[in-house]
Amino acid sequence: MDPSEETLLITHFVCHIVKNYLAHILNTKVPLILGIWGGKGQGKSFQTELIFQTMGIEPVIMSAGELESERAGEPGKLIRERYRTASQVVQNQGKMSCLMINDIDAGLGRFGNTQMTVNNQIVVGTLMNLSDNPTRVSVGQDWRDSDITNRIPIIVTGNDFSTIYAPLIRDGRMDKFYWQPNLEDILNIVHRMYEKDGISRDEVERVVKTFPNQALDFYGALRSRTYDRSILKWIDDIGGVENFGSKLLKRRKDQSLPVFIPPEQTVDALLEAGYSLIKEQQLIMENKLSKEYMKNIDD
Incomplete structure (x- = not known):
């Protein structure tokens, strides 16, 4: 081998x-x-x-x-x-x-x-x-x-x-x-990314094969995207968007912030985040708004 x-x-x-x-x-x-x-x-x-x-x-x-x-x-x-x-x-x-x-x-x-x-x-x-x-x-x-x-x-x-x-x-x-990682390398690297989250290698393989031909950065971005809902809930706990700046930066030393609870990583949550990222990728490729601002740009 x-x-x-x-x-x-x-x-x-x-x-x-x-x-x-x-x-x-x-x-x-x-x-x-x-x-x-x-x-x-x-x-x-x-x-x-x-x-x-x-x-x-x-x-x-x-x-x-x-x-x-x-x-x-x-x-x-x-x-x-x-x-x-x-x-x-x-x-x-x-x-x-x-x-x-x-x-x-x-x-x-x-x-x-x-x-x-x-x-x-x-x-x-x-x-x-x-x-x-x-x-x-x-x-x-x-x-x-x-x-x-x-x-x-x-x-x-x-x-x-x-x-x-x-x-x-x-x-x-x-x-x-x-450096041109093959599928086995990608699976090993992504598995290490999610090792502490309890995501098994089989689950990692399912995610990678659902979104093939993506850069390794994409699989790291999935994890970040799954945090969005938990962060929004934490902002509500702190008093909402309007009070976020003052609560975060102007609080007294004896005041503590609400405890942030990271989301439990699941395959379904990662897949949902992946489809969201893919949608954004497609919008960029389809719209090409730069064409509207630079009419003389070559295709």
């Missing part, structure tokens, strides 16, 4: 982390960056968080929104600072750490006729330099003895790495893994 995509991802991830921490004793070149890419909403960040917890890794996390700034050079400096912060976690706390950049292609990718900004170029150059010199990282203009740091593995996620500057993703700098 072939290993599942989930098992392959975990194996790839663990090997990347361990190889980077042992790079000084291995007689081989080890890529500093691991790029995990695949379709939107497929649980890439969720899986990495689980692996961090399992391995006891304390990640330093960045988002694509931090890769651009009104000040030239600021994002590149921020990456170096975060990298050094991760190194200090290793040195001061005795924990493994890594630099995690989510949705990197949203910040660095080139789409259509868009052009690279100065900060895009600096960020790419910074990551390439870190890959080539992972233990010598300066945040200023001058090299100092204190610029020597621990080698810190970098994990990046994205949807389409073909939009990123090619020399950054070459094999010597970035190890890549295409």
Whole structure:
């Protein structure tokens, strides 16, 4: 039996982390960056968080929104600072750490006729330099003895790495893994989402097969939607919508709020929430209100 995509991802991830921490004793070149890419909403960040917890890794996390700034050079400096912060976690706390950049292609990718900004170029150059010199990282203009740091593995996620500057993703700098969960992986992941709610694997399978071809985010959104009725009841208990703000924010310290009782998760409730979400998806696809505002938009 072939290993599942989930098992392959975990194996790839663990090997990347361990190889980077042992790079000084291995007689081989080890890529500093691991790029995990695949379709939107497929649980890439969720899986990495689980692996961090399992391995006891304390990640330093960045988002694509931090890769651009009104000040030239600021994002590149921020990456170096975060990298050094991760190194200090290793040195001061005795924990493994890594630099995690989510949705990197949203910040660095080139789409259509868009052009690279100065900060895009600096960020790419910074990551390439870190890959080539992972233990010598300066945040200023001058090299100092204190610029020597621990080698810190970098994990990046994205949807389409073909939009990123090619020399950054070459094999010597970035190890890549295409994440495309199959049905078995999806069932395992969704089952873990609902494990504390007492939803069995067979019940999870029923939900997943009722709503096929959905991103993993969809199954997480089902749980959130089932909370709506309980939240509305809790708002009534607190005095209604009109008094919600004052009761929640202006109450005295000795005043307590009504106890919120989470709903009991059932398959029927999840299916009802699923049909509601599907209806909203269909309305967006059918109406396409943007066409009314941008008459010249191409189909």
